[in-house]
Amino acid sequence: MVALWYPAEGATARALQYRQYLTSPLLARYPRFSPRLEAFLLETVSNDLFRKRRADLNPNESAFLEEILSKSSLAGSDATPAKGPFPILLYHSGAAGSFEDNSVLCEYLASCGYVVMTSAFPSSDGQHVSNNYGVPKTSWDDLGFLLAHALKQLGFVDRLKVGAFGHSIGAQYLVEWLGQRRTPLRALVMLDSTLEYTADDDAGHRPLRKRLSLLRPSRLPVLVAASADASPNFSTWNRYLPCRADASIRYFRHNDYLLHGSLACTFSGEQMTEVRRNYDRLAQTVRAFFDAHLRRTPADWRRLLGESSDEFRVADHTCLPSNPGR
Numbered sequence: 001m002v003a004l005w006y007p008a009e010g011a012t013a014r015a016l017q018y019r020q021y022l023t024s025p026l027l028a029r030y031p032r033f034s035p036r037l038e039a040f041l042l043e044t045v046s047n048d049l050f051r052k053r054r055a056d057l058n059p060n061e062s063a064f065l066e067e068i069l070s071k072s073s074l075a076g077s078d079a080t081p082a083k084g085p086f087p088i089l090l091y092h093s094g095a096a097g098s099f100e101d102n103s104v105l106c107e108y109l110a111s112c113g114y115v116v117m118t119s120a121f122p123s124s125d126g127q128h129v130s131n132n133y134g135v136p137k138t139s140w141d142d143l144g145f146l147l148a149h150a151l152k153q154l155g156f157v158d159r160l161k162v163g164a165f166g167h168s169i170g171a172q173y174l175v176e177w178l179g180q181r182r183t184p185l186r187a188l189v190m191l192d193s194t195l196e197y198t199a200d201d202d203a204g205h206r207p208l209r210k211r212l213s214l215l216r217p218s219r220l221p222v223l224v225a226a227s228a229d230a231s232p233n234f235s236t237w238n239r240y241l242p243c244r245a246d247a248s249i250r251y252f253r254h255n256d257y258l259l260h261g262s263l264a265c266t267f268s269g270e271q272m273t274e275v276r277r278n279y280d281r282l283a284q285t286v287r288a289f290f291d292a293h294l295r296r297t298p299a300d301w302r303r304l305l306g307e308s309s310d311e312f313r314v315a316d317h318t319c320l321p322s323n324p325g326r
Contacts, residue, residue: 004115005155007081009080068263088163212240252275
């Protein structure tokens with residue numbers, strides 16, 4: 001399954017009014033896959049918001065979930081694309097994440113002139129719709145398929161400007177893909193990969209650290225975002241990612257990098273204002289980073305660097321374009 005957001009023709013007012021969404025192939029053609037995917041999505045939303053199975057929600061939780069699901073979206077289907085070419089961004093959600101778990105960020109980037117694509121990342125044998133099955137190469141194959149689909153079927157993408165962003169294990173898979181031969185990526189954003197919080201000999205991350213140690217350092221620009229309250233160690237990436245920017249964000253827990261995390265805070269009221277404020281700032285930072293390194297227009301990125309604070313601090317070690325606007 002391909003989930004796709006793109007700028008629509010006629011977007012002359014605020015760009016956020018013209019976010020577009022499409023699934024391909026049509027789920028109606030796959031009657032056995034569609035209900036399984038829908039059920040997985042609903043269970044993922046329920047777990048991310050309430051840490052419960054949907055069947056175990058209390059009346060208030062069920063009512064909140066139904067209210068969220070009934071909300072209309074500014075995104076529309078099958079809209080006429082605006083004239084490109086537009087840079088393309090590939091998104092990978094975390095383990096057991098759903099393809100729509102960060103749809104607000106995806107739609108925001110599309111509203112700013114990017115083509116954004118993601119997948120449900122089901123297992124290769126079709127037995128599981130959750131994306132935490134298989135090995136990194138399974139995801140790389142899916143990402144390669146997404147990109148090939150875009151270059152063949154979408155006449156409004158810029159094949160020379162390809163970026164990616166991912167959350168948790170999605171970020172881990174992407175940073176490994178960055179080190180493969182002939183990677184198509186030109187910029188990467190990592191949202192809470194979790195490697196920033198563990199020691200070098202941590203058992204859970206030991207296999208990934210070993211694989212990363214065998215890769216040549218990448219000279220491509222990477223933005224690494226991690227939670228300040230968890231005391232992230234960004235030097236974890238010094239050898240492999242020397243061309244890097246680090247974003248240290250207060251009040252964020254692991255799922256607060258996602259739309260689902262913001263919704264959970266809305267229901268509980270816990271640090272809702274702070275999380276929402278920093279989610280908006282994160283979206284702007286991700287967009288400005290891609291603008292700087294894919295579009296070579298670093299003005300907004302430089303401005304955001306100047307606005308760093310203890311709540312949302314960004315340190316830049318990348319090589320910014322010397323010919324902005326070209």
